[in-house]
Amino acid sequence: MTDVATAPPFPMARECPMHPPAEYASLRAERPIAPVTMPDGQRAWLVTKHKYARALLADPRVSSNRTHPAFPFLTEVDRASLTRDDRPFTRSMLAQDPPVHTTHRRAVITEFSVRKVQAMRPRIQQIVDECVNAMLADGGPLDLVQALSLPVPSLVICELLGVPYADREAFQRWTRVLVTRSSTTQERTAASDRLTEYLDKLVSAKEAAPTDDLLGRLIAKNAQTPTMDHTELVAMATLLLIAGHETTANMISLGVVALLERPDELTELRDSPGILPQAIEEMLRYFSIVDAITARVALADIEIGGVTIRAGEGLVVAVNAANWDDEVFAEPQRLDIHRSARHHVAFGFGVHQCLGQNLARAELEIVFETLFRRIPGLRLTVPAADLPYKDDANTYGVHEVPVTW
Numbered sequence: 149m150t151d152v153a154t155a156p157p158f159p160m161a162r163e164c165p166m167h168p169p170a171e172y173a174s175l176r177a178e179r180p181i182a183p184v185t186m187p188d189g190q191r192a193w194l195v196t197k198h199k200y201a202r203a204l205l206a207d208p209r210v211s212s213n214r215t216h217p218a219f220p221f222l223t224e225v226d227r228a229s230l231t232r233d234d235r236p237f238t239r240s241m242l243a244q245d246p247p248v249h250t251t252h253r254r255a256v257i258t259e260f261s262v263r264k265v266q267a268m269r270p271r272i273q274q275i276v277d278e279c280v281n282a283m284l285a286d287g288g289p290l291d292l293v294q295a296l297s298l299p300v301p302s303l304v305i306c307e308l309l310g311v312p313y314a315d316r317e318a319f320q321r322w323t324r325v326l327v328t329r330s331s332t333t334q335e336r337t338a339a340s341d342r343l344t345e346y347l348d349k350l351v352s353a354k355e356a357a358p359t360d361d362l363l364g365r366l367i368a369k370n371a372q373t374p375t376m377d378h379t380e381l382v383a384m385a386t387l388l389l390i391a392g393h394e395t396t397a398n399m400i401s402l403g404v405v406a407l408l409e410r411p412d413e414l415t416e417l418r419d420s421p422g423i424l425p426q427a428i429e430e431m432l433r434y435f436s437i438v439d440a441i442t443a444r445v446a447l448a449d450i451e452i453g454g455v456t457i458r459a460g461e462g463l464v465v466a467v468n469a470a471n472w473d474d475e476v477f478a479e480p481q482r483l484d485i486h487r488s489a490r491h492h493v494a495f496g497f498g499v500h501q502c503l504g505q506n507l508a509r510a511e512l513e514i515v516f517e518t519l520f521r522r523i524p525g526l527r528l529t530v531p532a533a534d535l536p537y538k539d540d541a542n543t544y545g546v547h548e549v550p551v552t553w
């Protein structure tokens with residue numbers, strides 16, 4: 149990347165809470181693979197076009213290895229600590245390449261199949277109904293994040309994994325520190341240590357006495373045919389717990405806000421719930437809440453889009469930019485529930501494409517259908533523009549959604 153004179157800082161700020169940073173559109177038009185400067189001062193390539201995003205995320209010459217010295221992080225990190233054995237996140241499948249990644253993903257993939265998620269639906273419905281019952285009993289006004297957005301995916305992932313829901317206050321707090329860019333390195337290290345200690349203890353207990361839940365089944369299977377060591381099991385538990393609640397919670401909150409702001413579309417969805425799955429794909433595209441964790445490092449020279457990404461250079465795929473590519477999605481700034489948006493990359497692309505996407509879709513469908521059917525008069529108590537959006541989080545969302553009905 150020596151030919152590069154200017155490399156703007158990344159991540160970039162949003163001007164409108166509902167839109168990606170304005171720079172994405174000009175970069176996509178003028179320089180769809182452009183150099184940027186990461187928070188630690190390192191250079192990386194920012195990818196803003198849909199076709200290059202998909203090509204690079206599917207390219208076996210790019211690596212997800214967080215311990216590579218050029219891996220682009222969205223915050224400053226203590227790189228030296230990343231290889232320590234008590235820092236298991238770098239041993240999770242998200243941070244592995246094939247063949248290790250393939251082995252880890254295969255160990256749990258059947259737990260997230262369409263058939264398995266279909267079987268979870270009645271229980272998800274029950275959880276959502278209980279949250280809505282509690283909202284109605286409270287009478288409002290209340291914060292939808294605490295009443296519904298956060299409890300639903302947290303309870304679902306806790307029950308699936310076999311993590312006590314009673315411990316949610318702690319793991320939700322540690323997760324928040326980890327995904328907030330303004331957390332200091334010390335705060336992030338402390339949160340990561342506490343979460344690791346917690347899940348290490350839980351995994352050890354399940355190793356001693358396997359339980360009938362995802363982690364218990366994984367541990368039992370692994371004891372018969374070992375493919376993962378203890379640290380990797382803890383890494384798996386950490387990844388699934390974080391990814392399973394924080395993402396979907398934000399998507400629920402933003403989806404509710406978007407629909408409350410669009411009464412015509414909301415009426416249409418209430419009258420024809422059959423179009424809800426398609427509307428959810430469009431909301432996933434529109435918000436692209438996990439914008440830039442799809443970072444990689446090139447292991448070989450890659451010629452693409454008129455540039456050469458050299459071996460050993462980092463790249464960041466801005467999913468939110470790719471999903472607003474007007475060559476692929478006409479008028480991307482319009483949230484159009486009639487659009488077929490299924491080819492969005494909000495769940496990533498390639499071997500690391502979101503493992504929990506079927507589960508996320510089921511949770512979103514059940515929450516939106518139930519909430520708007522049972523509380524038809526739901527409304528925000530403050531203008532949507534004044535909500536506290538998560539401007540400094542790796543997963544976009546909103547801290548609080550005050551509602552009444």
Ligand code: HEM
Pocket residue numbers: 212241242243253305387388389391392393395396399437438441442443467493494495496497499500501502503504505507508
């Ligand atoms: C709306 C909700 C969600 C969004 C937008 C989302 C987004 C993503 C994205 C973009 C990736 C790709 C990361 C990369 O390529 O580096 C990913 C991976 C992953 N997601 Fe999700 N996710 C969501 C919900 C979930 C849920 C509910 C789970 C359940 C546990 C989950 C588990 C995972 C896992 C395990 C990976 C890593 C897969 C791998 O490395 O092979 N996600 N997700």
